[in-house]
Amino acid sequence: MEKVRKIIHVDMDAFYASVEQMDNPELIGKPVAVGGNKERGVVAAASYEARKYGVRSAMSGKIAALKCPQLIFVKPRFDRYKEISMKIREIFYDFTDLVEPLSLDEAFLDVTENKVNNPSATLIATAIRKRIKEEVGLNASAGISYNKFLAKTASDINKPNGQAVILPKDAEAFLERLPIEKFFGIGKVTADKMKEIGIHNGSDLKQFSLQYLTKKFGKSGLHFYNIVRGIHLSEVQPNRIRKSLSAENTFEKDLATHDDWVRALEQVFDELLKRIKRSGIKGRTLTLKIKYHDFTIQTRSKTFDQYPEQDKMWETVIELLDQDTLNAPVRLFGIGLSNLNVEEERLHFGKQLHIDFGTGAES
Template sequence: MEEAIPNPVRKIIHVDMDAFYASVEQMDHPEWRGKPLVVGGNESRGVVAAASYEARKYGIFSAMASAIAARKCPHLIFAKPRFDRYKELSLQIREVFYEYTDLVEPLSLDEAFLDVTENKMGLNSAILIAKQIRSKIKEKTGLNASAGVSYNKFLAKIASDLNKPNGQAYILPEDAEEFLEKLPIGKFFGIGKVTAEKMQKIGIHNGADLKQFSLQFLTKKFGKSGIHYYNIVRGIHLSEVQPHRVRKSLSAENTFEKDLSSIEDLTNSLKSIYEELIKRIRKSGIKGRTVTLKIKYEDFSQQTRSKTVDQYPEEEMIWEIAVELLTQEELPKAVRLLGLGISNLNIIEEHQHFGEQLLIQFPSQPRES
């Protein structure tokens, strides 16, 4: 009987532009270079969409209220977002990616996964390819990029954060488990602040702690996500780079520690969910004509309410629609989760433009984050 040929170890790169929106503004406005700057909002209202590294030294980060950012740094520069400019540069960056591989999975305007196991340059070293890509991006756009290299998407994503800004790192297969055991749980890609806090309450502070819990315990405690947590701490992540991935919606949600009943409490909670959604919208540069409110009640029953408008709504209108959907009819019972999202997005045409050559090369590729 013929032996099965084992699958080759994949070579995955995650490229992440450094403070993309803020860096573009500083590049296009030389007088702002080296100064603390944020994109979005103003001194009195709004939310920070992106912060330069100079601003981050003052404790300013994306999704922070602009008024708080202004108090932290009185001489902070507020730049108005220019998404057309960001998209223009994003296209140039992706053209660099396609010089090396057609297996490109964009996550947003400023980051993407690349599978370079087999690449157009015939290079064996993914580390070298990542270095060349970063150099070409700098030459072509004037912007710095960081990169992570590993054998799966999860580890490549973690690696790209290790030597930011303007750096790169790699995690080899033989080093992965030891690296993950030492990694603080809040640094795991896909484990957010709320989940990290829940884990810390039961004694999970790093990968080594997570590894002590059985698959049965993790699925009971965290549902389907428990399977993911069980695998990733062991360096297992089978998701392939998906060049045809088209985002159909964008959303944010929150499960409350206590079920909520009053409209006042629900509106306040919805506001923070809305702000997170706006952060994601700004990062991705996309818009959607349909706004959907997701409601999960105390008995786990679920309801969605949606409204579609003729034009892509601006941020304030999204909030108005969200409140309208929440209050359009009386809630029959207490609520344990709210979610807010947009669909009917403006990216189908853009995706077809970016992926035109991909459709020719890979007409039947099947199709995940």
């Protein structure tokens, strides 16, 4: 009989903002935004006090300030966040070597076999969270299950500073009740598309055949078909090397003018820069991705001899934009880096730092 895997997803609570509050006690209990300001820029993270007012990561600083007039903006300190992340990761490695970082503030751990010889993944998660609190001073949440998808989903259930477990016998019933937008990997655009065809929760999703989902959602159709049945075979992979780093944004309304395109690209570029700073990655190939109103996709790329600086990257984005006529209107822009420096600089103990597409949101 095959042994059931035991996966933990550890997710730091409002990580950047919590670090700022820890380092500056005057900020404790107050609404804090990391990044941006009242006039411009983008919020990289928001404290839970700020979230009560509707402030979220990837929101413009101007809108955040309108939602919460007493909001305190602080400048991001990515070196400090990396330093704290290292301490947390060292704690993970005391329990298992099978650690797959997703970003500075979250990771998957496979504790099926572990260094503390504890058969309970739930007790291990409790011990990890206790040590993070005692040794680092921050709160973490955790999800425990038999695959990565369910562990990631479980870590959101009792946030902040809590944990939840989804057992194999409970998985399908739990997923049937789960709102479709709560499924890890289903963003707002896909969730809205699903709701248009009557998919509001897992039970609705389960009614559609694999053939239909594949036709409707392409390669993702198989993923959606499997995850609602509790099937996710991806293993915790501690040694993968990142091939690219990207950011993209789908617009609420299609954009038809050059000025609109440049403004939209500025936002995507700002997000990419955040991810570059967060990960320490550099790349020699810059790619502009364009999705048109009819869902056709075009990519334009340029490769440099050396790793380009920020100004050169932005100049190249505009150069690629103007390289040829766009089939207006445009519904999505993406900017990506490839030919990365990860072969020269193994990221944090040689482990992958995986960052999702899109603006995302810090937990």
